[in-house]
Amino acid sequence: MQLTLVQLNKAADALQKLLPLEYPADSILRRFFQQNPKLGAHDRAFIAEATFGILRHRFFLQQCTDSAAPRLLLLAYLVRFHNIDVHELKSWIRDSEMSILQTITATALESQPLNVQAEFPLWLIEKLRCFMPDDAILSLGQSLQKAAPLDLRVNTMLAKREQVLETLLKDGIHAEVMHFSPCGIRLHSKPAINRHPLFLTGKIEVQDEGSQLLGYLLAPRRGEMVVDFCAGAGGKTLLIGALMHSKGRVYAFDIDEKRLNNLKPRLKRSGLSNVHIQRIANENDLKTKRLSKKIDRVLVDAPCSGLGTLRRNPDLKWRQSPQSIKELQAKQSSILDSAAGLVKPGGRLVYATCSFLPEENQRVIDTFQSINADFDLLDSSELMAEQKIAINTGKFLQLSPSIHQTDGFFAAVLQRKVR
Numbered sequence: 001m002q003l004t005l006v007q008l009n010k011a012a013d014a015l016q017k018l019l020p021l022e023y024p025a026d027s028i029l030r031r032f033f034q035q036n037p038k039l040g041a042h043d044r045a046f047i048a049e050a051t052f053g054i055l056r057h058r059f060f061l062q063q064c065t066d067s068a069a070p071r072l073l074l075l076a077y078l079v080r081f082h083n084i085d086v087h088e089l090k091s092w093i094r095d096s097e098m099s100i101l102q103t104i105t106a107t108a109l110e111s112q113p114l115n116v117q118a119e120f121p122l123w124l125i126e127k128l129r130c131f132m133p134d135d136a137i138l139s140l141g142q143s144l145q146k147a148a149p150l151d152l153r154v155n156t157m158l159a160k161r162e163q164v165l166e167t168l169l170k171d172g173i174h175a176e177v178m179h180f181s182p183c184g185i186r187l188h189s190k191p192a193i194n195r196h197p198l199f200l201t202g203k204i205e206v207q208d209e210g211s212q213l214l215g216y217l218l219a220p221r222r223g224e225m226v227v228d229f230c231a232g233a234g235g236k237t238l239l240i241g242a243l244m245h246s247k248g249r250v251y252a253f254d255i256d257e258k259r260l261n262n263l264k265p266r267l268k269r270s271g272l273s274n275v276h277i278q279r280i281a282n283e284n285d286l287k288t289k290r291l292s293k294k295i296d297r298v299l300v301d302a303p304c305s306g307l308g309t310l311r312r313n314p315d316l317k318w319r320q321s322p323q324s325i326k327e328l329q330a331k332q333s334s335i336l337d338s339a340a341g342l343v344k345p346g347g348r349l350v351y352a353t354c355s356f357l358p359e360e361n362q363r364v365i366d367t368f369q370s371i372n373a374d375f376d377l378l379d380s381s382e383l384m385a386e387q388k389i390a391i392n393t394g395k396f397l398q399l400s401p402s403i404h405q406t407d408g409f410f411a412a413v414l415q416r417k418v419r
């Protein structure tokens, strides 16, 4: 499709608003579209693709243009990553811009320093170098520069995966069953799936494959009492409820009313009747204490840096810092401690993040184990094998977009001892 001057100017405006990155990029973009209601679907798609593409390649673009100016970054992105011929832009750009753009296609990525090639800030490279060789950092960084695929979870309460796949294919939506998740389907394109009848009738939900696997690690059974301690908008709550065949009870806790409200319409569509939504003030809320040692399975999908989701949220690189990671770690430990108090003897506790940093993962588990002798660490790979999912990442589940083509989830499984 031919690029228009309106698209170019509007994308530069959007980028100007976005780049201070004081707020999440997707919410700034949503606001920009609300303020520019005359933009058509193609214009919006172009602006979203270009602005997120720039965030994915920002270090490289800044290095090559020696500039942080939104317009120049946009032009450089279009020429280098969007297959736009520099001559196509000729009548809209200045001579000085033209000469910069002419060099950009010739710049070899391999000649750049590691942080530019991997598209990671220096503080993150420093942290990763403590436990990863440079080639692994590079392949992780490069896998996170790609846009994530559109992953679906089939609501097995309402439909079978084969039927859903057949319907999608019949409707011309190219899709395949997932490699690991038994209820997952991966699409090869990004149709407006939230308008599809399968979505509107609750038969499918959008959910990354890695996120789906956490439900299988928790492995809740029919009739059990389960707590999803940080339920948010309920991506995992709904899977948990379906795995329990809507029998027993799932408590969906969160401190964020808005997120829990977003769970409500999804819950309605899902056909589940075993989910109980409860806003809590904080992890020590007395409402949680009445469930002390009564719960069979507890999931802590902890608030985290989200660095494992950079494919979807590339802005997080600039919205996180060594200081925020430190603060998150303290919060994660505190939530895990409180959530553990709900687990009954023999019960299971799954701690998860979508981060690949040991500070948010193994360190939190080490601290927990050093003060909770009452829990054993189970082997995630064995538990996955019990679910007939062949994924072996050792004791901890550690998913990586470069290896598993999922978001970068981490999970540890603990079990309270039976005395």
Ligand SMILES: C[S@@+](CC[C@H](N)C(=O)[O-])C[C@H]1O[C@@H](n2cnc3c(N)ncnc32)[C@H](O)[C@@H]1O
Residues within 6 Å of the ligand: 211, 229, 230, 231, 232, 233, 234, 235, 236, 237, 253, 254, 255, 256, 259, 280, 282, 283, 301, 302, 303, 304, 335
């Ligand atoms: C990673 S998100 C959860 C995503 C959700 N489980 C899903 O699958 O869609 C982390 C959640 O933790 C919540 N949270 C933050 N602090 C909390 C606390 N002290 N107790 C419970 N939830 C908390 C946040 O509001 C956020 O919704």
